[in-house]
Amino acid sequence: MGFEHIPVLLTKVIECMDLKADALIVDGTLGLGGYSEAFLKRSSRWRVVGIDRDEQARDIACRRLAPFGERFLALDGDFRNMKELCVSAGICTVDCVVLDLGVSNMQLADGRRGFSFREDGPLDMRMDPAAGTLSAAELVNGISREALTDIFRKYGEERFAWSIAGEIVKERLKRPITTTAGLVEVIRRGIPAPVMRKMNGHPARKVFQALRIAVNDELGALEQGLNEAFSLLAQGGRLLVVTYHSLEDRIVKRRFKEWSEEGKGVPEPRKGQVPDDEEIERNPKSRSARLRGFFKKDMPSKAEGRIGPWRKV
Numbered sequence: 267m268g269f270e271h272i273p274v275l276l277t278k279v280i281e282c283m284d285l286k287a288d289a290l291i292v293d294g295t296l297g298l299g300g301y302s303e304a305f306l307k308r309s310s311r312w313r314v315v316g317i318d319r320d321e322q323a324r325d326i327a328c329r330r331l332a333p334f335g336e337r338f339l340a341l342d343g344d345f346r347n348m349k350e351l352c353v354s355a356g357i358c359t360v361d362c363v364v365l366d367l368g369v370s371n372m373q374l375a376d377g378r379r380g381f382s383f384r385e386d387g388p389l390d391m392r393m394d395p396a397a398g399t400l401s402a403a404e405l406v407n408g409i410s411r412e413a414l415t416d417i418f419r420k421y422g423e424e425r426f427a428w429s430i431a432g433e434i435v436k437e438r439l440k441r442p443i444t445t446t447a448g449l450v451e452v453i454r455r456g457i458p459a460p461v462m463r464k465m466n467g468h469p470a471r472k473v474f475q476a477l478r479i480a481v482n483d484e485l486g487a488l489e490q491g492l493n494e495a496f497s498l499l500a501q502g503g504r505l506l507v508v509t510y511h512s513l514e515d516r517i518v519k520r521r522f523k524e525w526s527e528e529g530k531g532v533p534e535p536r537k538g539q540v541p542d543d544e545e546i547e548r549n550p551k552s553r554s555a556r557l558r559g560f561f562k563k564d565m566p567s568k569a570e571g572r573i574g575p576w577r578k579v
């Protein structure tokens with residue numbers, strides 16, 4: 267099945283990389299390989315390690331990037347473990363880590379993956395079904411109304427979280443909710459009719475986003491992945507992150523600020539970058555994207571730090 271994913275903010279990401287001639291880059295969210303392909307084309311001496319926890323995406327990317335031979339290496343796993351993944355592939359430091367968060371169009375468009383509120387399919391939403399985590403159906407049918415409300419509020423900022431969670435509990439007493447279309451139907455019942463009539467977006471958008479974030483522990487992975495990326499970066503290396511909603515952006519912005527206050531480097535570019543009007547028109551899905559970067563400062567190693575004062579005496 268052919269799926270297209272238009273890479274978001276790609277030109278700005280490449281502008282911000284500012285790398286040496288023989289750089290080693292980790293693309294921690296390989297997806298369909300759009301970013302990685304652009305990096306490999308950008309310089310014939312750059313090498314890219316692509317990580318994704320979605321097997322289907324990795325397979326597509328590997329076929330696409332096969333012409334680059336040994337300059338590209340795909341690793342199977344979660345970017346929250348990127349240091350361990352890289353070390354086991356014999357890589358101890360890299361010059362740049364790029365994360366383009368969220369899901370790809372392939373995952374959204376394929377109803378069989380259960381991410382889409384527009385396509386009917388099994389209510390799954392796991393990026394890596396082999397990881398042993400709960401599917402969206404298991405969450406929806408298994409946890410309390412309070413816990414569902416919490417997820418819808420926290421990860422979806424859904425105003426009608428409590429009422430939607432109530433409808434879910436009522437429905438699952440009759441029969442389990444196992445399909446995306448079934449869940450959409452129940453969500454509709456939880457939103458007051460006058461609000462539904464005035465709504466701009468799809469009524470299930472926020473709940474689907476919330477469930478996807480919870481099922482894949484996306485914010486936990488991001489918190490951990492940022493630290494892993496920082497420890498993997500060589501001195502003078504760069505971390506670039508493209509986020510798609512305020513929950514992700516807040517985590518990245520806060521972490522970069524903390525690192526900067528600890529003297530570990532500087533946010534660069536200083537402010538988040540957003541797509542221009544032309545990109546939004548060409549690819550409306552880029553509308554909410556924001557790119558942030560961090561430049562890891564050259565720091566004296568611990569050994570140098572200790573030797574310094576002795577030399578002065």
Ligand SMILES: C[S@@+](CC[C@H](N)C(=O)[O-])C[C@H]1O[C@@H](n2cnc3c(N)ncnc32)[C@H](O)[C@@H]1O
Nearest residue numbers: 273295297298299300301318319320344345487
């Ligand atoms: C927006 S897409 C990336 C698209 C890619 N930049 C391109 O141009 O084709 C995000 C990808 O990141 C993957 N992903 C999300 N969270 C991940 C994680 N914690 N570890 C590894 N991969 C992850 C998803 O499976 C998805 O394929």
